[in-house]
Amino acid sequence: EAEVAQSPRYKITEKSQAVAFWCDPISGHATLYWYRQILGQGPELLVQFQDESVVDDSQLPKDRFSAERLKGVDSTLKIQPAELGDSAMYLCASGPGREYVEQFFGPGTRLTVL
Amino acid sequence: SQQGEEDPQALSIQEGENATMNCSYKTSINNLQWYRQNSGRGLVHLILIRSNEREKHSGRLRVTLDTSKKSSSLLITASRAADTASYFCATRGSGGSNYKLTFGKGTLLTVNP
Numbered sequence: 504e505a506e507v508a509q510s511p512r513y514k515i516t517e518k519s520q521a522v523a524f525w526c527d528p529i530s531g532h533a534t535l536y537w538y539r540q541i542l543g544q545g546p547e548l549l550v551q552f553q554d555e556s557v558v559d560d561s562q563l564p565k566d567r568f569s570a571e572r573l574k575g576v577d578s579t580l581k582i583q584p585a586e587l588g589d590s591a592m593y594l595c596a597s598g599p600g601r602e603y604v605e606q607f608f609g610p611g612t613r614l615t616v617l
Numbered sequence: 618s619q620q621g622e623e624d625p626q627a628l629s630i631q632e633g634e635n636a637t638m639n640c641s642y643k644t645s646i647n648n649l650q651w652y653r654q655n656s657g658r659g660l661v662h663l664i665l666i667r668s669n670e671r672e673k674h675s676g677r678l679r680v681t682l683d684t685s686k687k688s689s690s691l692l693i694t695a696s697r698a699a700d701t702a703s704y705f706c707a708t709r710g711s712g713g714s715n716y717k718l719t720f721g722k723g724t725l726l727t728v729n730p
């Protein structure tokens with residue numbers, strides 16, 4: 504069964520360092536989402552792609568976060584510089600971009616900023 | 618910002634009992650979905666209910682939707698220890714082609730063997 508792949512699964516970094524997360528969606532899925540989930544909370548959308556275009560990045564802290572999906576397939580989310588408050592689970596999800604269809608989530612990357 | 622609010626925040630039951638979780642939301646929706654998350658893992662889709670549907674079943678799951686009250690409930694019957702997880706409702710707003718979901722804070726369900 505096709506799955507969303509994410510790497511790394513865990514990342515520990517120091518404050519002010521740069522970190523990058525990678526996501527490979529299910530083949531053929533046009534939409535790709537990056538969520539941030541703080542412990543004890545629900546996921547919050549950071550950025551949504553339709554193919555290679557950003558559809559929604561209204562909640563992305565653009566001074567330090569960037570995301571790209573250059574060929575409309577896999578995607579990278581970067582944080583530079585990382586801050587203590589960025590410690591969270593970063594989840595990638597994909598979907599076919601149609602009505603009434605669920606999103607498929609990857610296992611997530613757990614980021615700890617020291 | 619979180620659209621949905623789940624209630625209760627935490628629920629502890631014995632194996633074999635039923636578990637009911639509620640979700641309230643604020644704006645009109647296209648559909649509402651429930652997801653499960655095991656500790657430290659990604660989310661798994663459970664069930665989707667459209668705004669023009671009132672009830673839906675899938676195995677041991679029953680979801681209801683009351684758009685007049687902007688609320689939904691998830692019932693898990695004959696619970697098992699493996700059902701221990703966090704459960705989130707997520708809403709997709711009505712109108713447009715933006716398929717993004719807005720999640721609630723979740724209900725942590727513990728099923729004791």
